[in-house]
Amino acid sequence: MNRVVALLRSSHPGPTIVVTALGTGLAFAADAAPVAVALITAAVLANQLSIGIANDVVDAARDRAAGRRDKPIAAGVVSRRAALITALVLAAGSLALAATLSPVALVADALLLLGGWLYDLALKAAPASALCYLVGFAALPSIATGALAEPRIAGLGATVAAALLGLAAHLANVLPDLDDDRAAGVRGLPQRLGRRGCLIGCAVLLPATGVALALGAGGHPLALAAAAVAVLAAPAVVIVGRRSGRGAFRLVMGVALVLVLALVLAGGALL
Incomplete structure (x- = not known):
C-alpha cells in the first residue's frame, strides 16, 4: 500500500464522500455558477479529508492497542507526522479555496473545519461532541449560498x-x-x-x-x-x-x- 492510498483509507472515505456530495448538491441547489460548484466541491472534499485523517492521527495509539490493522497509521503504513502534515495542508487548502468564493463561504467552511478538528482533538470523549456536528453541519449550506453572486447566509x-x-x-x-x-x-x-x-x-x-x-x-x-x-x-x-x-x-x-x-x-x- 503506497502512502497516498494509506492516507485516503485514513480519511474515513465513506463519510467524506457523503459530506462532499452534500456540499456539491447544495451548490447545485443554490444555482451557483459551474466554477463555484467546482470550488465548493474541492473545498468541502479537502475539509473532510483533513478532518478524517486528523481523527486517525489522534486515535493512532488507541487503534494500535485495539489491534486495528485496518488503520494505516496505527499499522505503521504511514507515519503520524506525515499524516498530520497532510491534514494541516488539506485544512489550509480548504480555507484557501473557500476564500476565493466570499467571506461568507470562508467563515462557513472554517466552522465546518473547526467543528471536525475540535471533535478530533478534544471533544470526541465529551458530552459536547454533539456540538461539533451541530455547528459544522449547520454551516454547510452557507458554503453554497456564500458562493453566489450576492453571498449570503443560508x-x-x-x-x-x-x-x-x-x-x-x-x-x-x-x-x-x-x-x-x-x-x-x-x-x-x-x-x-x-x-x-x-x-x-x-x-x-x-x-x-x-x-x-x-x-x-x-x-x-x-x-x-x-x-x-x-x-x-x-x-x-x-x-x-x-x-x-x-x-x-x-x-x-x-x-x-x-x-x-x-x-x-x-x-x-x-x-
Missing part, C-alpha cells in the same frame, strides 16, 4: 435541517465502534446514550430533518416527498441498527442524499 430552514442531519449522522456513525469506544474510555454523547439511545435519536432526528426541509421549502411537493422518506426511514434505522451499526449509518447517509436531491430538484427554495 435560510433558517436549511441551517436547521443540516444541523439535525449532522447530529443524526453523529449518532449513527459511532454505532459500529460503540463497544470499542467504551472500552477505550471514550464517553461522548453517543457512548453515553448507548446503542438503543442512538437508534431512538436517529429515529427522531430524521423525521425532524424532513419536516424542517419541507417547512423551509414552503411545502414544495418534492420537499414533502423527501420528508416522507425520512419519516418512513426512521423505524427502518432502528430495525437495521439492532443488527448492524454500519448498516444504520449507511441508511442515515442514504436519507441525507435523498433530502439533498430533493432540495436540488426543488430549485433551492429552502436555501
Whole structure:
C-alpha cells in the first residue's frame, strides 16, 4: 500500500464522500455558477479529508492497542507526522479555496473545519461532541449560498435541517465502534446514550430533518416527498441498527442524499 492510498483509507472515505456530495448538491441547489460548484466541491472534499485523517492521527495509539490493522497509521503504513502534515495542508487548502468564493463561504467552511478538528482533538470523549456536528453541519449550506453572486447566509430552514442531519449522522456513525469506544474510555454523547439511545435519536432526528426541509421549502411537493422518506426511514434505522451499526449509518447517509436531491430538484427554495 503506497502512502497516498494509506492516507485516503485514513480519511474515513465513506463519510467524506457523503459530506462532499452534500456540499456539491447544495451548490447545485443554490444555482451557483459551474466554477463555484467546482470550488465548493474541492473545498468541502479537502475539509473532510483533513478532518478524517486528523481523527486517525489522534486515535493512532488507541487503534494500535485495539489491534486495528485496518488503520494505516496505527499499522505503521504511514507515519503520524506525515499524516498530520497532510491534514494541516488539506485544512489550509480548504480555507484557501473557500476564500476565493466570499467571506461568507470562508467563515462557513472554517466552522465546518473547526467543528471536525475540535471533535478530533478534544471533544470526541465529551458530552459536547454533539456540538461539533451541530455547528459544522449547520454551516454547510452557507458554503453554497456564500458562493453566489450576492453571498449570503443560508435560510433558517436549511441551517436547521443540516444541523439535525449532522447530529443524526453523529449518532449513527459511532454505532459500529460503540463497544470499542467504551472500552477505550471514550464517553461522548453517543457512548453515553448507548446503542438503543442512538437508534431512538436517529429515529427522531430524521423525521425532524424532513419536516424542517419541507417547512423551509414552503411545502414544495418534492420537499414533502423527501420528508416522507425520512419519516418512513426512521423505524427502518432502528430495525437495521439492532443488527448492524454500519448498516444504520449507511441508511442515515442514504436519507441525507435523498433530502439533498430533493432540495436540488426543488430549485433551492429552502436555501
